[in-house]
Amino acid sequence: MMGAEFVQLSLTPMLIGILASIACALPGNFLLLRRQALIGDAISHVVLPGIVVAFLVTGTVTAWPMMIGAAAAAIVAVLLIEAIRRLGRIESGAAMGVVFTTLFAAGVLLLEQSDTSSVHLDVEHALYGNLESLIWFDATGWSSLFDAEALAGLPPQLARMAIVAVGLALFVLVLWKELAISTFDGVFAHSIGIRTRAVGFALVVATAIAAVAAFDAVGSIIVIAMFICPPAAARLMTDSLARQVWWSVGFATVSAILGYVLAGYGPGWFGLPHSVSAAGMIATVSGIILAVACLAAPRRHRSGQAAETV
Amino acid sequence: MTGFDRLIDALTLQAGYNSALVAIGAALLGLAGGGAGAFVFLRKRALVSDAISHATLPGVALAFIVMAVLGGTGRWLPGLLAGSAITAAIGLLIVEWMARRTRLSEDAAIGAVLSVFFGLGVVLLTVIQTMTSGQQAGLGSFLLGSTAGMLISEAYVIAIAGAIAAGLVFLMRRPMTLVAFDPEFATTTGVDVRRTDIAILVLALIVTVIGLKIVGLILIVALLIIPPVAARFWTDRVASLILIAAGMGAVSGYVGAAISSAFAGVPTGPVIVLIAFVLFLVSLLASPLRGALAAALRQWRFRRLVHQRQGLLALARGEAIYDRLTLSTLRRAGYMRRDGVATLAGRSAAAKALKDEARWAEAMRGEADGPVVADYDGLTPIEDVLTPDQIADLDRRLARLEVAT
Structure with missing residues (x-):
């Protein structure tokens, strides 16, 4: 299992899964604490119309037009949600529901109406991604890691995802104080000169970037699950924000590795010949981690609720 | 015959028994969705129904596997719907439990349940793809809904279930209105707020389940959210809100199904959602009461x-x-x-x-x-x-x- 075949078939998908999971879990921590957890959900739905429009405009399914289209759609969605919330004085959950279902419906309709038979673009792909297909053809074994020629053949998603993950880590590090204070006490943050609205907007943009990049590699299920499940489980482990972020990174990593292994090799243990969806399994594992945290984690209760019987 | 003629035929129920039944079923579904959604919206829990709808997927897949293993076709609609209702109910209970018993807020619980259940459903779908029995083709249509090639028995199931759901909304309108409008007052008059809240979400669940075939599980939540939000622009009264939302839902379902049957390759669910959105847009702009x-x-x-x-x-x-x-x-x-x-x-x-x-x-x-x-x-x-x-x-x-x- 750990030989040349592993390097060729499983190493890169697993790394991409880990990077995507971490990239989503990082901003997810702050979204969770700000009760904006579902923004990630909304954004990953509207990615579909974005990539469809990008395809219709450029006629290709190369990465950059797709990512720009998806990012544009995410921004349009956030603006629309805000506009509907203000214009109609509608509660934000409902406004979000209106916007993301409509944009997703428009995306599906556009997709069905346009000729995409020549390219690989469909709704299922948008949802599940195709993690298993991101294999490293040129690898012959662990030694390929030091072989420049083989390294050049790495799937481009790996480098992109790595850049985005590092970028998000830097975002969280650099804006740590601003993010933390404006998340916990917006009024205080404002009073010491933090531009809370700008910080909030930057967080949404970071979320969109993580969603779009991860979506390109692994599909939107993982994106939604990773925005929420690892940070939520981490929140139940500790009261310290820094420790919560570390826990969430750990949970995201474990979900990605365990999910990928279970999807790829798990069915074999039961004598089944085929693997199952890695994206779905990673989301499932993150859910199992969260379930365990809900039942047993040290900080699972609200303060003051601990004495109550559960 | 031009597309326009076919559309007129479909709108006047002249396009054949099957599509007429589908259009009526979609209208009843929209009616029930708008009505039930109005209460969900007034309780500010619009996105709970999103968790419910995504949680149907593992149920559909499990029901299929069970029926196929037992030697059936695996595609028997009532069985699939029953399966979806079970996991959707489990998802709903988990959302309730997490929001009440842990320090996580409801939106986190919603997001967790919808993504994890959906992920599990996808895993099960890939299991089904590898099965040799049970006629698995077409199960993917539950994601986005499809009325093309729908069996007449399935159309019956949907039309009848839609009528039952609409009737349930009508029967339960009084306690639900009380709770939606003033939960404290409702408590003093002897209405159990928690139970009524759950009843509201169970209605949403019923709508979700019967809407799977026509609208699909990703978009069905739109039928619960958009019509009530649109209706809110026209009235400040609960009773009229419900009626207007139900009416808009019915129109969306009916017109959407007709358009989809008149033009080949136009998927039903997205069209219904977009019609609902047009109604919302008109309300947002033109309503004399709260319009922009x-x-x-x-x-x-x-x-x-x-x-x-x-x-x-x-x-x-x-x-x-x-x-x-x-x-x-x-x-x-x-x-x-x-x-x-x-x-x-x-x-x-x-x-x-x-x-x-x-x-x-x-x-x-x-x-x-x-x-x-x-x-x-x-x-x-x-x-x-x-x-x-x-x-x-x-x-x-x-x-x-x-x-x-």
């Missing part, structure tokens, strides 16, 4: 009124007016000529404005008229607020003041 255009118009009128009043006061005091909007407002009202000189009507209106200003000042100084004066906004004509007797009294007091000075 009406609000803009009110704002514009208010500005004109303020400028007119300030302009008239300036005229009466002989002050120069520079503000363009003020000038154009006065000209349009016929109070001022193009060269900036006040007309006869302008002079008398200005005198009246100044006099009213003095009356108001006196009324406030005297405080004799209490709360009425507190409502003074400077724009409502004094005759609309005070009685002729009160005005006459003010005038007498003003006259005395003038004599005194």
Whole structure:
């Protein structure tokens, strides 16, 4: 299992899964604490119309037009949600529901109406991604890691995802104080000169970037699950924000590795010949981690609720 | 036959028994969705239904696997719907439990349940793809809905279930209205708020389950959210909100299904959602009560009124007016000529404005008229607020003041 075949078939998908999971879990921590957890959900739905429009405009399914289209759609969605919330004085959950279902419906309709038979673009792909297909053809074994020629053949998603993950880590590090204070006490943050609205907007943009990049590699299920499940489980482990972020990174990593292994090799243990969806399994594992945290984690209760019987 | 002819046929139920039944089923589904969604919306839990709908996927897949293993076709619709209802209910209970029993907020619980259940469903779907029995083709249609190639028995199931759901909304409207409108008062009248809340979400669940085949599980939540949000623009009353939402839902379902049956390759679910969105957009813009255009118009009128009043006061005091909007407002009202000189009507209106200003000042100084004066906004004509007797009294007091000075 750990030989040349592993390097060729499983190493890169697993790394991409880990990077995507971490990239989503990082901003997810702050979204969770700000009760904006579902923004990630909304954004990953509207990615579909974005990539469809990008395809219709450029006629290709190369990465950059797709990512720009998806990012544009995410921004349009956030603006629309805000506009509907203000214009109609509608509660934000409902406004979000209106916007993301409509944009997703428009995306599906556009997709069905346009000729995409020549390219690989469909709704299922948008949802599940195709993690298993991101294999490293040129690898012959662990030694390929030091072989420049083989390294050049790495799937481009790996480098992109790595850049985005590092970028998000830097975002969280650099804006740590601003993010933390404006998340916990917006009024205080404002009073010491933090531009809370700008910080909030930057967080949404970071979320969109993580969603779009991860979506390109692994599909939107993982994106939604990773925005929420690892940070939520981490929140139940500790009261310290820094420790919560570390826990969430750990949970995201474990979900990605365990999910990928279970999807790829798990069915074999039961004598089944085929693997199952890695994206779905990673989301499932993150859910199992969260379930365990809900039942047993040290900080699972609200303060003051601990004495109550559960 | 052109597409338009086919659309007319479909809209008038002339396009064959099957598509007529589907259109009626979609209309009933929209009716129930709008009605149930109105309560969900009023309880501010619109996105809980998103968790419910995504949680149906593992149920559909499990039901398929069980039926296929037992030797059936695996595609028997009532069985699939029953399976989806079970996992959706489990998902709903988990959301409730997480939001109540852990420190996580409801939106985190919603997001966790919807993504994890959906992920599990996808895993099970890939298991099904590798099965040799059970006719797995077409199971993916539950994601986005499909009415093409629908069996007549399936259309019956949906039409009947839609009618039952619409009936349930009607039967339970009283306690649900009470809870949606005023949960504390509902408690004092003996209504169990928690149970009613769950009943509301169970209705949403029923709508979700029967909508799987037509609209699909990703978009069905739109039928629960968009019509009530649109209806909210037209009314401030709970009873009419429910009726309007149900009506809009029915129209979306009916027209969407008709369009989809008239044009090949147009998927049903997205069309229904987009029709609902068009209704929402019209409401957002055009509703006289809370619509954006009406609000803009009110704002514009208010500005004109303020400028007119300030302009008239300036005229009466002989002050120069520079503000363009003020000038154009006065000209349009016929109070001022193009060269900036006040007309006869302008002079008398200005005198009246100044006099009213003095009356108001006196009324406030005297405080004799209490709360009425507190409502003074400077724009409502004094005759609309005070009685002729009160005005006459003010005038007498003003006259005395003038004599005194």
